[in-house]
Amino acid sequence: MRIGVFVCHCGSNIAGTVDVERVAREALKLPGVVFSDTNKYTCSAPGQESVCSAIKENALDRVVIASCSPRMHEATFRKMIAEKTDLNPYMLEIANIREQCSWVHKDREQGTRKACDLVAMAVAKVSCDRELFTTNLPVERRALVIGGGIAGIQAALDIADAGFPVTLVERESSIGGKMVMLDKTFPTMDCSACICTPKMSEAAENPNIEIKSLTEVESVSGYIGSFDVTLREKAKYVDYDVCTGCGLCETKCPTKKIPSEFNQGLSTRTAIYKPFPQAVPSKPTIDAEHCKKLQSGKCGVCEKVCPTGAIRYDDVDRVTTQRYGAIVVASGYELIDWTGLYGEYGAGRYPDVITGLQFERIVNASGPTEGHILRPSDRTEPKTTVIVKCVGSRDPNKGVSYCSRACCMYAAKHAHQYLDKVPDGTCYVFYMDVRCAGKGYDEFYMRTLQDGAIYVRGRVSKIYPEGDGLVCMGEDTLSGEIVRVKADMVVLETAMVPSRGSDVLASKLNVQRGPEGFFTEAHPKLRPVETNTAGVYLAGVAQGPKDIPDTVAQAGAVASKVIGLFARGQIESNPMLSKVDVSRCSGCRACVDVCPYGALGLVQANLRENSRKVTRTVCQVNEGLCQGCGACSVACRSGALDLLGFSDEGIMQEVEMLCQ
Amino acid sequence: MDACSESDARAQAGEAIASITEDAGVNLRDCYQCGKCSGGCPVAAGADLTPRQVIRELQLGRVDRVLGARMPWLCVDCGVCLARCPQSVDLPSLMEAICRYEVDHGCAAVREGPKFMDIFLDNLQRKGVSDEVNLAARYNIETGHLFQDVGGLPRMVGAGLIMSGGAHKLEDPSDVTRMVARLRAAPGQGGAGDREQQGNGGGR
Helix, strand or coil: CCEEEEEECCCCCCCCCCCHHHHHHHHHCCCCEEEEEEECCCCCHHHHHHHHHHHHHCCCCEEEEEECCHHHHHHHHHHHHHHHCCCCCCCEEEEECHHHHHCCCCCHHHHHHHHHHHHHHHHHHHHHCCCCCCCEEECCCCEEEECCCHHHHHHHHHHHHCCCCEEEECCCCCCCCCHHHCCEECCCCEEHHHHHHHHHHHHHHCCCEEEECCEEEEEEEEECCEEEEEEEECCCCECCCCCCCCCHHHHHCCCCCEECCCCCCCCEECCEECCCCCCCCCCCEECCCCCHHHHHCCCCHHHHHCCCCCECCCCCCEEEEEEECEEEECCCEEECCHHHCCHHHCCCCCCCEEEHHHHHHHHCCCCCCCCCCCCCCCCCCCCEEEEEEEECCCCCCCCCCCCCCCHHHHHHHHHHHHHHHCCCCEEEEEECCCCCCCCCHHHHHHHHHHHCCEEEECCEEEEEEECCEEEEEEEECCCCEEEEEEECEEEEEECEEECCCHHHHHHHHCCCECCCCCECCCECCCECCECCCCCEEECHHHCCCCCHHHHHHHHHHHHHHHHHHHHHCEEECCCCCEEECCCCCCCCCHHHHHCCCCCEEEEEEEEEECCEEEEEEEEEECCCCCCCCCHHHHHCCCCCEEECCCCHHHHHHHHHHHHC | CCHHHHHHHHHHHHHHHHHHHHHHCCCHHHCCCCCHHHHHCCCHHHCCCCHHHHHHHHHCCCHHHHHCCCHHHHCCCCCHHHHHCCCCCCHHHHHHHHHHHHHHCCCCCCCHHHHHHHHHHHHHHHHCCCCHHHHHHHHHHHHCCCCCCHHHHHHHHHCCCCCCCCCCCCCCCHHHHHHHHHHHHCCCCCCHHHHHHHCCCCCC
8 A cells, every 4th residue: 555645735824833844744654655745735736746746656556635625625636636647536535634724723733733633534544445436427408497587587598598408487477577577677777677578588489498387396306417307387277279368358357356466466457367468478377266267166257258268267287297407496585574574664554655566566667557656545646755775684683684785776776766757756765884886886876866865874763654644763873863754655675585485495406595595505606506416506586685687697607507517418426425235234224214315225136145045125225316425324223334435444444543 | 083092992991881781781793873773762862862872882982971971861661772673782771781880880970860769769668669759859859959840739639649648658568678678788789788888879
């Protein structure tokens, strides 16, 4: 055995606290070590070169690199060994003497001693390492995009444009998400619908995109390149192959008083409906909960008037299973339900206290007031409007602790739009901070100030009705004065929270969520659109609050990751998987129950034991599903399961070395 | 204010602030100065500092401005600020801790405050219940506000609210007497034990 040890200075990151030369000298005394060296930056090109030449010159057969965390550069060094030497890349161990040593110690002597211990342990483990080999797994070149908002639409379009088929799943009856509800987009004041609806119809017309509305993900199994996904397409009660989307049924439906979800409850819709005129698919669905025919059997007007006979009252949910190579999660967000949280703002009892999204519908030309700013209670034009920022955001007591990022800008946009449409109106904006980091954003805020919006630095403490208006109480914290503003309408800019059902989706996809409930990316800086589950990617607010430009950029990034995977067409398997020694396996099932990936199963195996043929139940590892977590090898009572690359023997040797 | 005097003030004030915040169980760093407390405070409009400003001065180490302020004494402990505070800063406790600190160090900003409490507790200790006629009379005399609220006296007598011969004393006040005495003697409570040294006092 000829082990080489390479100790990295990492500039002063390690060398500042650890005497790397001494670590290298000490390493030479360890059994099997024939060579040791130090390097200023082992990961740099000259550093890698010197390691490779040392391996060749000294005929090393195992390598220990004492440097940063293996999460940082293990893959770098494996690739280096595989490409530039004859050594098997799994004959390498990383001793983490940076994150787990130099960065957490101040005392040089202590740090050096610990680094020596860590290197000794790595040497002990590398002595037990065996050569491992990867295999190539095929990739199904078809993507599933969950969520049909602007993030999902953009990702689907980009993937489809590269020539790969995409299924775009949306649980509402139309794609478009939140963006299509907005009136204008900051800071350029483009009409939101005018830039969103062309994307929606582009997605509908793209031959590579299949849009499944009213559809949810039922279950997911498999792994990167080969996910088997079961989708449940809810009954629409309308045959889309026959329906022409003429809209006659909507005009005749007798149930007309249902609050419109699209208009945020500010207008009504019928039981058979399209949420908005530009909906995609541009065909109606029946809301079974409110349909008289489906509830009591008495009506059937839509069936009578439909010129093409597309109504199907006996429609049922359709469940289909399809294989996908990659999954994009673009499940978006909801606005926090402030009515349950803010009693001091009336908890929803005052009709003229509205949310930002309701304001978007009011100010929108196709909204319930045809773009005239009229308050909900008496449809008069509010002469004084108060905008309250950070409702729910940055409020760990009642709402969420994080900043929702987009509200500062859309509050400025709302103030600008209000002052534009009501020139004799007064607009107060209660704020805590104005966060306008973005191209053209601060300029937009300054313009809103020039428009005449009065920014008051303070949180509104209470809103109460007085006469036919509302009084907002707060402190102008810049002057220390208590202020009371008599308003005709109050707009609450509420926090973004993860969309309902994110928890269930996360467990189906085996993806982690942060404490606030948004999906967690694999690395906050360097892998922002990937998750820790290979083949599952994140786009848009599903990953965290962001505005439209960031969402679209992230969707494009996701698409490039998916296209890259599909272009390769195959993936290298991870060889560090569970391996079963069937001669020791008793088929007790303990491993099957603990495996979080469903990678273990029991099979009947024909074995030869004590020179006799026997048929026994033993465990079998599905190498495609196994992620190498090691839970089974801990659970196995007879020691039949071992994790390659982290063998029981190797880990015991490490412990042994530490205890010497 | 230049940087030096700012930092000097901080150093001197550190001890007082540490003692107040520890007493109140408040972390001053929690407050991000949104002012929601002050916007809803029933007494802030008539006070010299808003509740938010009290915290701000303490955050900056300017404890002198807080110890001289009326706001802590005006606080009625209604709890609206705490209920609405996004950061759950316990302002009622903080106000109380400031008053207590002032009493303990003989620097009460509102001399009527400790006096009122002192008389109130005296009453309670002697009679077991609060005798409001006695309280009002002693308070007016001892603070020099001789004619404060006297205008309302005839109406109160007419309505039988006072001087109606009601028993302003418990039959056996000994339990209450003992409790109040113990409370006033407790160290750090601004009670009798402290009062003898400080020449000022009253518990809260």
